[in-house]
Amino acid sequence: MSQGCGPPRACYEWMLLVGSGSINMAQRENSLSRRNAASRRSFVKGLGAAAILPALTALPRWSFAEDAAAAYANASIDWKQFAGQTIALAGAIHPWSNAITPLLPEFTKLTGITVDAEFQLETTFMGALPIRLARGSNTPDVFMFTTYGQGISAGWLEPLNHYYSQRSLTDLGWYDENDLLKTARAFPLWSDGERYAVPITSEAMTLFINKDALAARNLPVPQTFDELLATAKAVKTSEMSGIAMRAQASFNSCPPALGFVFSYGGAMIKDNKAAFASPEAIAAVEMYGQLLSQAGPFGAGSYEWYHVLDDFLQGRTAMAIDSSNFATDISNPAKSRVAGQAGFATFPHLEGRAPVPFMSHWQACINSKSRNKRPAFLFLLWATSKPTSLRTAAAGLATTRVSAWSSEGFKRAFGAEAAEAALTNLQDADVDRAKAILFHPKSNLILDAFMIGVNEVVNGAKSAKDAMIGAAEQANAAIRG
Numbered sequence: 001m002s003q004g005c006g007p008p009r010a011c012y013e014w015m016l017l018v019g020s021g022s023i024n025m026a027q028r029e030n031s032l033s034r035r036n037a038a039s040r041r042s043f044v045k046g047l048g049a050a051a052i053l054p055a056l057t058a059l060p061r062w063s064f065a066e067d068a069a070a071a072y073a074n075a076s077i078d079w080k081q082f083a084g085q086t087i088a089l090a091g092a093i094h095p096w097s098n099a100i101t102p103l104l105p106e107f108t109k110l111t112g113i114t115v116d117a118e119f120q121l122e123t124t125f126m127g128a129l130p131i132r133l134a135r136g137s138n139t140p141d142v143f144m145f146t147t148y149g150q151g152i153s154a155g156w157l158e159p160l161n162h163y164y165s166q167r168s169l170t171d172l173g174w175y176d177e178n179d180l181l182k183t184a185r186a187f188p189l190w191s192d193g194e195r196y197a198v199p200i201t202s203e204a205m206t207l208f209i210n211k212d213a214l215a216a217r218n219l220p221v222p223q224t225f226d227e228l229l230a231t232a233k234a235v236k237t238s239e240m241s242g243i244a245m246r247a248q249a250s251f252n253s254c255p256p257a258l259g260f261v262f263s264y265g266g267a268m269i270k271d272n273k274a275a276f277a278s279p280e281a282i283a284a285v286e287m288y289g290q291l292l293s294q295a296g297p298f299g300a301g302s303y304e305w306y307h308v309l310d311d312f313l314q315g316r317t318a319m320a321i322d323s324s325n326f327a328t329d330i331s332n333p334a335k336s337r338v339a340g341q342a343g344f345a346t347f348p349h350l351e352g353r354a355p356v357p358f359m360s361h362w363q364a365c366i367n368s369k370s371r372n373k374r375p376a377f378l379f380l381l382w383a384t385s386k387p388t389s390l391r392t393a394a395a396g397l398a399t400t401r402v403s404a405w406s407s408e409g410f411k412r413a414f415g416a417e418a419a420e421a422a423l424t425n426l427q428d429a430d431v432d433r434a435k436a437i438l439f440h441p442k443s444n445l446i447l448d449a450f451m452i453g454v455n456e457v458v459n460g461a462k463s464a465k466d467a468m469i470g471a472a473e474q475a476n477a478a479i480r481g
Helices: 010-020 025-032 050-058 065-073 095-111 122-134 148-153 182-186 211-216 225-235 251-263 279-295 305-313 324-330 373-383 386-394 402-406 408-414 416-428 431-438 443-458 464-480
Strands: 086-092 114-120 142-145 203-210 319-323 342-345 363-366
Touching: 065 095, 065 386, 086 095, 086 122, 086 373, 095 114, 095 373, 095 386, 114 122, 122 142, 142 373, 182 416, 182 431, 203 211, 203 251, 203 324, 203 416, 211 225, 225 279, 225 319, 251 279, 251 319, 251 431, 251 443, 279 443, 279 464, 305 319, 305 324, 319 324, 324 342, 324 408, 324 416, 342 416, 363 373, 386 402, 386 408, 402 408, 408 416, 431 443, 443 464
Parallel strands: 086 114, 086 142
Antiparallel strands: 142 363, 203 319, 203 342
C-alpha cells in the first residue's frame, strides 16, 4: 500500500518474478518499471465540498497532449521562468512514478526544466533517503515521502505555505484546491497549519469479495463486523479461506487493523501516548483475531499485503481487506483468476457506528537543503494540477483530484465499482486519527509494538486485552525514548 504502512503494488510483481527464478536483478528492475495502476466512484457524497458537485456534469475533457497544453496556458504562471534548470526527483517504483514518468518530457517542454528522475524499489529508496537527508544532501530536490513527523522534526522538509502565496509562482484560481478530495486537503496540514508536502495519491482500506463464493452460499455482502465474521466462517472451505488480511508482526501490516480500531471508536495516539489499550481497541483487535483464527488462511500470522493480494487473485480466499489500489490487479484477467467475479465494497462497521477505514496519501516533499526550491515547487504544482491529474488518472492512478476521479478515463482504468467503494471509504475515513499515528515522529516503533500485539492475538498466544496492554506499554516506552 503506501504512506508508511506498506509497500507499493509494484513490489508484488517483483516478488513473483524473483520467486520464479527466471530473471536476473537487472531484469527485475526493468520489469518493475512497466506497470499499470488503479481506480472510480458514484460521486455524489464523497468527493469534496458540496459546492463543487454541480461541476461534475460538465468536466473538461483534456485527454490529449494538445488539450493539456491549452489548459496549462490558462494559468497566470510564467512556466518558462526557470528554463534551463534541472531538478532531481526521487521516489519508489509505484503507480505514481509509473504514471508521471511518461509525462516528464512534456513538463520539460512546457517549462524548460529538466527532471532527473530516479525511482527504486521502495525498501531500497526508503532505506537510503533518510541517510541522504540526515547528511544534509541538497539532492534530491523533490522526493516521495511517508515518515512526515520524522522529516519535519529533523528539518528535512521545506515549508510550502509561502510558495502557494507567491503570485509569480502559483495561480490558486487555476490550481483550484477545492477540486482536491477533502482528505487530500486536510492530510498535509501540520498542527500549526503549515504544509510540508503535497499529496500525490489516494487510497483507503477496501473490502474485496469473490462474488461466486458468496453466491454459492446465497450470502449477501457483509456490512457489519459480526456479519463479516459469520460470512467468512460460512464460506471457508479446505481450499479457500473465508478472509485474508495482514497480520505480520511489523508496522507494514498495520492498515487493515487500524481501520478496525478506528471503526470500534478507538484511536492509536492520544495526548502523545499509545491509546490502543482502550476497551474499544481491545474489542477491535479481538474481532480481528477471531476473523483470521477462525476463518483466515493457514499461517495468517505471517501475512503481509502481497500474501493477501495473491490469495485473492488466485481464488484462495473468499474475501480480503486491503488497499483500494489493488483494484486494477484484481480486475485484470492477465493477473487475476477471479477478475470476472471480483466485487468491491465499503469497509465494515460496528453495529450502531459508522465505518472508519484507514486511509492515506503518498506525499511529495521538497528538500529543505535544495538549491532549486522554486522550480521544484513548480514541478509539484504541475504534477498535481487538474490537467496532469486527468492524464495520470486515465492511466489508472488514484489521484487526489475530484475531477480526475470523475473522469471517464479513470472509470475505465480503475473500474466503476472499485472506484465507488474506494471513494466511499476515503470519505468515511478520519483524517485526524490517521495523521495522529502516521505523523508521529516514533510512528514506526509504535506501530511495530501494536502489530506484535495483533500478531499474538491472531496466533492465539495472548488474549486481545493482554496483548494490547503489553503493546501499549512497549509503545509508550518508545515514545519516552
